[in-house]
Amino acid sequence: MRKIDKVDLQLIKVLSQNSRLTYRELAEILGTTRQRIARRMEKLKKLGVIRKFTILPDFEKLGYMYAIVLIKLKPLIDVDDVINDIADIEYVKVIEKGIGKYNLLVHLLVPKDLHGAEEKVNEFLKRIKDIEEADVVFVSKISKFEII
Amino acid sequence: MRKIDKVDLQLIKVLSQNSRLTYRELAEILGTTRQRIARRMEKLKKLGVIRKFTILPDFEKLGYMYAIVLIKLKPLIDVDDVINDIADIEYVKVIEKGIGKYNLLVHLLVPKDLHGAEEKVNEFLKRIKDIEEADVVFVSKISKFEII
Numbered sequence: 590m591r592k593i594d595k596v597d598l599q600l601i602k603v604l605s606q607n608s609r610l611t612y613r614e615l616a617e618i619l620g621t622t623r624q625r626i627a628r629r630m631e632k633l634k635k636l637g638v639i640r641k642f643t644i645l646p647d648f649e650k651l652g653y654m655y656a657i658v659l660i661k662l663k664p665l666i667d668v669d670d671v672i673n674d675i676a677d678i679e680y681v682k683v684i685e686k687g688i689g690k691y692n693l694l695v696h697l698l699v700p701k702d703l704h705g706a707e708e709k710v711n712e713f714l715k716r717i718k719d720i721e722e723a724d725v726v727f728v729s730k731i732s733k734f735e736i737i
Numbered sequence: 738m739r740k741i742d743k744v745d746l747q748l749i750k751v752l753s754q755n756s757r758l759t760y761r762e763l764a765e766i767l768g769t770t771r772q773r774i775a776r777r778m779e780k781l782k783k784l785g786v787i788r789k790f791t792i793l794p795d796f797e798k799l800g801y802m803y804a805i806v807l808i809k810l811k812p813l814i815d816v817d818d819v820i821n822d823i824a825d826i827e828y829v830k831v832i833e834k835g836i837g838k839y840n841l842l843v844h845l846l847v848p849k850d851l852h853g854a855e856e857k858v859n860e861f862l863k864r865i866k867d868i869e870e871a872d873v874v875f876v877s878k879i880s881k882f883e884i885i
Binding site: 731 | 798875883
């Protein structure tokens with residue numbers, strides 16, 4: 590029961606489209622029983638395959654947008670140290686370690702007016718030492734969001 | 738009833754941490770009634786403030802990772818045309834319009850081995866004409882994921 594099979598993957602895809610479906614509804618969609626769905630859900634949570642049940646809000650309607658800060662740290666700097674330093678900042682919402690042109694990607698939740706947004710980004714950048722290069726992209730629209 | 742108030746925002750935050758909570762559980766957390774939660778949920782969905790109830794899987798455990806392609810299109814190219822062209826590609830999971838160094842950010846779901854990943858990214862890049870500049874970052878770890 591430890592391995593992830595095709596039905597697990599289907600279940601994950603269905604949940605990524607609607608994470609509020611009941612076990613009964615999931616069972617109907619996947620052509621199985623409620624008990625089997627319950628068992629699979631337990632497994633997926635236990636194995637950490639499902640990290641979180643969450644939502645995608647319309648940030649603009651809430652007065653916010655994402656600013657994505659793309660950072661390349663100086664050589665020899667430990668990315669995990671920097672991540673620890675910024676993880677608790679309230680407006681820091683997503684932190685991703687990267688391989689490639691940038692090695693740290695940070696999503697900030699900022700006011701949707703560009704002035705307020707820039708202020709917040711500058712405040713954030715001041716808190717990180719050892720930046721070799723940093724670029725910022727303000728997300729003006731999320732056109733597709735499928736997760737998996 | 739059309740405006741988003743503080744309780745709505747609280748509700749959204751709670752749901753972003755656990756989108757499977759029942760109306761009864763949400764009512765308990767927010768100190769209100771199930772009926773009032775139901776009414777607020779209807780409103781938030783109707784207004785499009787909640788776009789989707791979804792999950793965050795552990796991509797690595799499923800054999801995948803995200804490749805984020807950062808694109809600056811040539812001047813005068815309509816970003817929306819490009820978005821229409823790529824929106825239906827199965828492995829294209831997130832499409833964001835940006836303001837700043839890049840004007841288009843695309844998350845691809847790719848195999849977690851770098852070889853397979855690069856192949857997929859190259860396949861994708863060939864489908865977009867009118868790129869002025871493109872950079873790629875492979876996400877090796879998602880350290881924080883709070884949404885809002």
